[in-house]
Amino acid sequence: MAEPAHADAHPALAHHFDSLEQQRESSTLGMWLFLVTEIMFFGGFFLAYLVYRVQYQQAFFAASHHLDLTAGAINTVVLIGSSLTMALAVWASQVSRRKLIVVFLLATIALGGVFLGIKAYEYNHKFHDHLVPGPDFRWEGPHARHAEIFFSLYFGMTGLHALHMVIGIGVLAALLRPAWKGRYTAEYNNPLENVGLYWHFVDIVWIFLFPLLYLIGLHAR
Numbered sequence: 001m002a003e004p005a006h007a008d009a010h011p012a013l014a015h016h017f018d019s020l021e022q023q024r025e026s027s028t029l030g031m032w033l034f035l036v037t038e039i040m041f042f043g044g045f046f047l048a049y050l051v052y053r054v055q056y057q058q059a060f061f062a063a064s065h066h067l068d069l070t071a072g073a074i075n076t077v078v079l080i081g082s083s084l085t086m087a088l089a090v091w092a093s094q095v096s097r098r099k100l101i102v103v104f105l106l107a108t109i110a111l112g113g114v115f116l117g118i119k120a121y122e123y124n125h126k127f128h129d130h131l132v133p134g135p136d137f138r139w140e141g142p143h144a145r146h147a148e149i150f151f152s153l154y155f156g157m158t159g160l161h162a163l164h165m166v167i168g169i170g171v172l173a174a175l176l177r178p179a180w181k182g183r184y185t186a187e188y189n190n191p192l193e194n195v196g197l198y199w200h201f202v203d204i205v206w207i208f209l210f211p212l213l214y215l216i217g218l219h220a221r
Contacts, residue, residue, distance in 0.1 A: 027190050027194055028190070028193065028194060028197075031194040031197050031198065032197070034198075035197065035198070035201050038164075038201065041160075042157075042160070042205055045153065045156060045157045045160065046157075046208070046212075048153060049153050049157070049212060052146075052149050052150070052153065053216070055146075056143065056146035056149065056150075058143065059142075059143035059146030059147050059149075059150065060146070060147075060150045060216060060217070061216055061217025062141065062143065062147060062217070063146075063147040063150035063151060063154075064150070064213065064214065064215075064216045064217050065217065066129070066131060067122075067154070067213060067214050068122050068125065069214050069215075069218075071118050071121065071122050072122075072210050072213070072214040073210075073214075074118060075115050075118050075119065075206070075210075076206065076207070076210050078111050078114050078115050078118070079111070079115055079202075079203045079206050079207075080203070081111050082107075082108050082111035082112055082115070082199070082203065083199065083200055083203045085104045085107040085108040085111060086104070086108045086195075086196050086199045086200065087196065087200075088100075088104045089101050089104035089105050089108060089192060089196070090189065090192050090193055090196045092104055093179075093184040093185065093186070093189035093192050094186050094189060095186060096185040096186050098179065098180065098182045098184075101179045101184060101192070102176060102179050102180050105172055105175060105176055105179060106176070108172055108199065109169050109172050109173060112165055112168060112169045112172075113169065115165060116162060116165055116166065116169075119158065119162055123155075126151070126155075131151050132151065132155065133148050133151050133152045133155065137151070153213075154213055157209055157213070158209060158213070161202065161205055161206060161209060164202045164205070165202060168195070168198060168199050168202055171195050171198070172195060172199075175191060175192065175195060178191075179192075
């Protein structure tokens, strides 16, 4: 009686794939398709931002002055650093360095936590200054309604981005145990690569959010 085709296959190879390479290509394609849907998801916010910014430019410039530019800049550096540590985690898996994978995953998680901490600090100040859209929103000066639209977009876009960060940190944490057990090697590291793609995507979204929200009207600060 003939042995099953997968009898001597890698333990990570799913039964419906012929090889790890085929499995890697399929899962990578799936991740890219998922990221395309994420682009469309964020795209609605970016389109709304574009429309309202063109209509209420002066109000958007004035409202932007109430954002913490220093905190936003620090968070930008933090996320760029997290992209580096994520890339190094993938590299460590490609050279089968188990401990380095864990170290770089922990570093990425820590940097993501720093980002969320700074964002929570910013949100707290917005609540304190009554700049959260709703019945308690207060705006001294003209264009109060238009400024509220800006902050609605600010909380919507950065809040959605922060949610993606939380999800990313959760997934990274889930990779720690199998990484420590040596599951990810040069032969099989697709989960790390796919999570890396997701993490880089989230970082790139912030690279767009930072100038659109924090840097508009910078010349008037």
